[in-house]
Amino acid sequence: MRKPFAVSMFLLVVAAGVCAGLVYVSNRPEPVGSFGELDRRPRIEPDYTDAVIPPNIAPLNFVVHEPGTAYGVRVSSSQGDPIQVLSRKPAIQIDGKPWHALLGQNGGRELRIDVYVKGKDGQWNHFQPVTNRIAEENIDRFLVYRKMHPTHLRVKGEIAIHFRDLTGFGESTLLSGRSVEHGCINCHSFAANRSDKMLMGVRSPRYGVGTLLVDGDSVHEIGAKFGYTCWHPSGRMAVYSVNNLPMFYHSSRNEVRDTVDLDSLLACYFNDSKKIGVEPNLARKEHLENWPAWSGDGKHLYFCSAPMLWPRDTPNPPLLYDQVKYSLMRVSYDLDADRWGALETVLSAKDTGRSIAMPRCSPDGRWLSFCMCDYGFFPTWQADSDLYLMDLAARDDAGRPAYRRLGINSDTSESWQTWSSNSRWLVFSSKRLHGVLTRLFISYVDRDGTVHKPIVLPQRDPAFYESCLLTFNTPELVTERPAATGEVLARTFRKRHELAVQMPITMATPKAGQSSGESAWQAQGQRE
Known part of the structure; x- marks a missing residue:
């Protein structure tokens, strides 16, 4: 089993909610805890894999076509803060501000997407990472x-x-x-x-x-x-x-x-x-x-x-x-x-x-x-x-x-x-x-x-x-x-x-x- 990847983010969300008097964190899935490893990539759609993407492109939102009760995604590169998304549904939507910050710091480098899926047995599994390369040149806006x-x-x-x-x-x-x-x-x-x-x-x-x-x-x-x-x-x-x-x-x-x-x-x-x-x-x-x-x-x-x-x-x-x-x-x-x-x-x-x-x-x-x-x-x-x-x-x-x-x-x-x-x-x-x-x-x-x-x-x-x-x-x-x-x-x-x-x-x-x-x-x- 591997260690959790989203515990720190989850604790920050809970702390912020308590300070503000909010009680809606229960609507979010639990953070990824320990997980097993799968020796294949996840099936995602659209097929955002092995491509070269513009550094100024909109977030590459996708659907995880793997059965599960909760989904975790971590988007990262060599520089900058990784982006972490937790969802009860397989549709993954990435916020634009951290996305552009991450791509803007990593022109010419690899963009890594790690997908975690929670099964009906409560066990999280981690798939092999999906990778793309971030180009150095922008596309016309x-x-x-x-x-x-x-x-x-x-x-x-x-x-x-x-x-x-x-x-x-x-x-x-x-x-x-x-x-x-x-x-x-x-x-x-x-x-x-x-x-x-x-x-x-x-x-x-x-x-x-x-x-x-x-x-x-x-x-x-x-x-x-x-x-x-x-x-x-x-x-x-x-x-x-x-x-x-x-x-x-x-x-x-x-x-x-x-x-x-x-x-x-x-x-x-x-x-x-x-x-x-x-x-x-x-x-x-x-x-x-x-x-x-x-x-x-x-x-x-x-x-x-x-x-x-x-x-x-x-x-x-x-x-x-x-x-x-x-x-x-x-x-x-x-x-x-x-x-x-x-x-x-x-x-x-x-x-x-x-x-x-x-x-x-x-x-x-x-x-x-x-x-x-x-x-x-x-x-x-x-x-x-x-x-x-x-x-x-x-x-x-x-x-x-x-x-x-x-x-x-x-x-x-x-x-x-x-x-x-x-x-x-x-x-x-x-x-x-x-x-x-x-x-x-x-x-x-x-x-x-x-x-x-x-x-x-x-x-x-x-x-x-x-x-x-x-x-x-x-x-x-x-x-x-x-x-x-x-x-x-x-x-x-x-x-x-x-x-x-x-x-x-x-x-x-x-x-x-x-x-x-x-x-x-x-x-x-x-x-x-």
């Missing part, structure tokens, strides 16, 4: 993401953009679809992890289609629909996709939803002049162009491109929809001269045999993360979608940028990524918890490109994900709290087309993203 109902049918459930202070559990609504007559709040984009430059697409059955622009203290509504968008790091311009993306449905697979990029191009929005332009190499009639992503220094634009395999009057879905595979392209750009370079193929679908989507560049310019799946442009609905990492500073034997499939992939879909401003953290969405709903996961990326085991976004209630039926997607890390309020954003959008812009060219894609038979606000469906 705020995470912006979309929450929505997962159904493929149009429902009156809320679709909203939220943001979370990652140092705690407070979640705020940036813009709700209810504020624009049950509209769809679409993809959002920030310039260089700054919250003072934001673009957000909105579709509403009453107010139509447009894009909200947050520019410092000003909020405007642009009279054009921006699809998948990426700001230039300078914040002076952004590149966005213009797509015709109808949905269709399968009858014999777990994920019945699917979508096809019938026609698309990339357009440029210039923030100073409030004008839109198109570079011919980004709008080739015989190709589909999608998923723009700027390099960290803003000197190259990466994007995905595939040949169009059907005529422009094709039915939905086209016969060859599952044969479309996107390659990773890039083109150089001089912002001051507004001059584009020659088109380059970075990674060809002919070489990979798969389709590339959702590229994102790390701000330090070293890494490019992306998804690959068997076909198409939308990996969230493809169970075979995996995450890859390309080293932009290295070349393989054929002279191409070196890339690899990441070890953090699961058997389900991985998609939607965002990098922290210091290039040390990658947040992505995955269906790995239950195979149906996307959740957000945080991984540490070493300087050598090793991507460590992810942790799911922590919640105050450690059983939160067992009952939450909403899906989380489109994560974006920002360093500061978004300045615009939902009230201002909604009111600006309801005014309609404050900044009118015109596309300088025509294409097969209907204006404002409409596809045949769909109203403007329904086009593109509810993208996870």
Whole structure:
């Protein structure tokens, strides 16, 4: 038998209660006395084990999935006071103040979690410790993401953009679809992890289609629909996709939803002049162009491109929809001269045999993360979608940028990524918890490109994900709290087309993203 670990803490609690005239200490479980040793780790959920965690992350609350009548947890590291929690229930919630004090003193060191469980026989047992490593680098404090109902049918459930202070559990609504007559709040984009430059697409059955622009203290509504968008790091311009993306449905697979990029191009929005332009190499009639992503220094634009395999009057879905595979392209750009370079193929679908989507560049310019799946442009609905990492500073034997499939992939879909401003953290969405709903996961990326085991976004209630039926997607890390309020954003959008812009060219894609038979606000469906 081992000696007690919580006697001193318990005596302090009792003494404080007696001095204050309180008598509620009997509601707490008795402190851990002598205990036996078990030669295995406890089963805990979420799986907060063997990961690297941000030193500024909220407490990693968890549920102990071991039968017992009382539970004791001790959280410790090399420096500082350990944290001790006693509970009659298996749900363990850790106070934020001592948690942050402990993590703040132990950057780069191991975080140890000891779990004790009291059996029905009154005997305490100690499991082998759970360990994680505390990183030295913080993650950006705020995470912006979309929450929505997962159904493929149009429902009156809320679709909203939220943001979370990652140092705690407070979640705020940036813009709700209810504020624009049950509209769809679409993809959002920030310039260089700054919250003072934001673009957000909105579709509403009453107010139509447009894009909200947050520019410092000003909020405007642009009279054009921006699809998948990426700001230039300078914040002076952004590149966005213009797509015709109808949905269709399968009858014999777990994920019945699917979508096809019938026609698309990339357009440029210039923030100073409030004008839109198109570079011919980004709008080739015989190709589909999608998923723009700027390099960290803003000197190259990466994007995905595939040949169009059907005529422009094709039915939905086209016969060859599952044969479309996107390659990773890039083109150089001089912002001051507004001059584009020659088109380059970075990674060809002919070489990979798969389709590339959702590229994102790390701000330090070293890494490019992306998804690959068997076909198409939308990996969230493809169970075979995996995450890859390309080293932009290295070349393989054929002279191409070196890339690899990441070890953090699961058997389900991985998609939607965002990098922290210091290039040390990658947040992505995955269906790995239950195979149906996307959740957000945080991984540490070493300087050598090793991507460590992810942790799911922590919640105050450690059983939160067992009952939450909403899906989380489109994560974006920002360093500061978004300045615009939902009230201002909604009111600006309801005014309609404050900044009118015109596309300088025509294409097969209907204006404002409409596809045949769909109203403007329904086009593109509810993208996870």
